[in-house]
Amino acid sequence: MDDAVAHAFPLEPSPEDMHRLVDQAMAYITAHIDSLPNQPAANTEGGAELARSLREDLPEQGQPYHKILEFLFQTAIPTSFNCAGPGYLAYVPGGGIFHAAVADLISNAVNRYVGVWAAAPGLAQLEANVVRWFCDIVGYPQSAGGFLTTGGSLANFSAIFTARRERLPDNFLSGTIYTSEQTHHSVQKAALLAGFPPHTIRAVPTDVHYRIRLTALQQQIETDRHSGQKPFLIVGNAGTTNTGAIDDLNALADVAQRESLWLHIDAAYGGFFMLTERGKSRLAGLQRADSITLDPHKGLFLPFGTGSLIVRDQDTLRRAHSGDAAAYLPSMQDDPDFIDFCQISPELSRDFRGLRIWLPFKLHGIEPFRQALEEKLDLAEWATAQLRTMTDIEIIAEPQLSIVAFRLKRPGFDTPALNQLNQRLLNAINSRKRVLLTGTLLGDQTEDVVGGQFVIRICALCFRTHYDRVEMCLEDIRAACREV
Numbered sequence: 001m002d003d004a005v006a007h008a009f010p011l012e013p014s015p016e017d018m019h020r021l022v023d024q025a026m027a028y029i030t031a032h033i034d035s036l037p038n039q040p041a042a043n044t045e046g047g048a049e050l051a052r053s054l055r056e057d058l059p060e061q062g063q064p065y066h067k068i069l070e071f072l073f074q075t076a077i078p079t080s081f082n083c084a085g086p087g088y089l090a091y092v093p094g095g096g097i098f099h100a101a102v103a104d105l106i107s108n109a110v111n112r113y114v115g116v117w118a119a120a121p122g123l124a125q126l127e128a129n130v131v132r133w134f135c136d137i138v139g140y141p142q143s144a145g146g147f148l149t150t151g152g153s154l155a156n157f158s159a160i161f162t163a164r165r166e167r168l169p170d171n172f173l174s175g176t177i178y179t180s181e182q183t184h185h186s187v188q189k190a191a192l193l194a195g196f197p198p199h200t201i202r203a204v205p206t207d208v209h210y211r212i213r214l215t216a217l218q219q220q221i222e223t224d225r226h227s228g229q230k231p232f233l234i235v236g237n238a239g240t241t242n243t244g245a246i247d248d249l250n251a252l253a254d255v256a257q258r259e260s261l262w263l264h265i266d267a268a269y270g271g272f273f274m275l276t277e278r279g280k281s282r283l284a285g286l287q288r289a290d291s292i293t294l295d296p297h298k299g300l301f302l303p304f305g306t307g308s309l310i311v312r313d314q315d316t317l318r319r320a321h322s323g324d325a326a327a328y329l330p331s332m333q334d335d336p337d338f339i340d341f342c343q344i345s346p347e348l349s350r351d352f353r354g355l356r357i358w359l360p361f362k363l364h365g366i367e368p369f370r371q372a373l374e375e376k377l378d379l380a381e382w383a384t385a386q387l388r389t390m391t392d393i394e395i396i397a398e399p400q401l402s403i404v405a406f407r408l409k410r411p412g413f414d415t416p417a418l419n420q421l422n423q424r425l426l427n428a429i430n431s432r433k434r435v436l437l438t439g440t441l442l443g444d445q446t447e448d449v450v451g452g453q454f455v456i457r458i459c460a461l462c463f464r465t466h467y468d469r470v471e472m473c474l475e476d477i478r479a480a481c482r483e484v
């Protein structure tokens with residue numbers, strides 16, 4: 001492209017300008033990624049002032065590129081949780097493998113449309129392959145299918161919506177949904193979005209391992225049937241956010257089968273541990289679910305914005321999500337070999353998310369992902385063994401996957417005092433900035449503790465977290481225990 005054209009159409013950079021844009025950004029990106037281990041695990045002080053100072057009017061004029069990059073990398077990005085760094089052991093860590101960023105650059109630059117098969121048959125097939133691989137990972141049959149979402153919340157939403165359409169009449173308000181006390185709050189939100197008022201959602205108590213109590217579930221279903229409600233959906237957990245708890249999935253599938261209920265499993269965090277032998281045995285029964293949420297931006301270390309919903313029978317998604325044919329769209333596929341994602345999901349126009357997963361899988365094969373997940377299971381087990389050797393530390397939830405929950409105990413302290421002590425302990429650990437841990441409230445399953453006990457969680461899931469960082473975490477816990 002000549003200079004005159006580039007000048008007349010600034011939204012169309014020349015090939016040289018494209019190189020310059022990417023090369024200059026790359027210089028910052030590589031320096032940033034290189035420095036991740038030395039960056040604070042979280043650095044949000046001054047965040048409110050920063051955010052206020054950044055309000056601005058719609059820019060009428062452009063700014064030099066280097067200034068924009070400098071601002072992003074020196075001002076905006078550093079004031080944040082270091083979610084992509086090795087010390088991020090908080091919440092459920094994401095990832096951010098670089099190959100996915102390259103895939104996004106490609107897919108955004110070519111900007112093809114994969115929502116409708118006819119618009120990009122080959123690319124739609126690549127995304128369909130990714131979905132098929134996910135179905136294979138959990139052990140689903142050939143009838144299975146699914147689609148990629150922006151995350152677990154939207155996957156849970158489409159699952160509940162599909163279950164509603166499959167199991168309830170249009171007038172569905174007598175339908176009841178069964179979750180556990182430990183189910184992620186996105187499930188309740190998804191149910192609300194799917195039209196279910198809070199009083200139709202049951203939170204069944206859990207046992208000492210934070211798994212749904214099956215007798216309580218069965219009793220609740222019977223009570224609801226007797227009072228004229230229509231139980232239609234159980235949402236099981238394959239790795240809770242609080243402690244990584246895995247419900248007895250085979251038992252849930254038995255209940256669902258006996259009662260003719262839809263079984264959805266929220267495996268947003270835990271599902272990809274099916275790649276490992278330990279995960280497979282702990283998640284036994286997962287493939288019996290009617291639908292499963294899996295989050296590649298958790299268990300496959302992808303950047304935020306990549307979730308998925310898979311179902312045993314793809315036709316259920318089609319019945320729930322397909323609309324009448326629109327005259328302005330290309331015709332949809334009748335051949336079962338080809339998929340129009342817009343017919344089985346809520347979205348029409350969207351990014352080509354499939355490439356973000358397809359490219360790294362093709363480049364590396366699945367083995368490095370499997371090994372990284374094995375490593376996370378090892379890290380959680382090892383951290384637990386180390387915590388056990390520390391005076392006054394009590395393990396509240398053994399790792400069922402890669403989360404361990406613990407607290408500091410002191411003789412004579414009641415629950416409110418212990419909660420305060422552990423909140424101070426958490427602050428003291430995090431103040432060292434080598435790791436970021438988070439706390440949560442857990443009901444004591446053996447005593448009735450009002451409001452719950454405050455516990456500290458270590459969640460190892462970032463692909464950059466290795467033994468050395470967990471060692472630092474343990475050192476900081478020891479030092480913080482002495483301090484408080």
Ligand SMILES: Cc1ncc(COP(=O)(O)O)c(C=O)c1O
Pocket residue numbers: 092150151152153154184186239240241266267268269295307
């Ligand atoms: C078990 C579980 N389910 C669902 C979600 C929601 O997923 P997302 O944040 O991708 O919407 C999370 C998020 O951490 C989760 O841990």
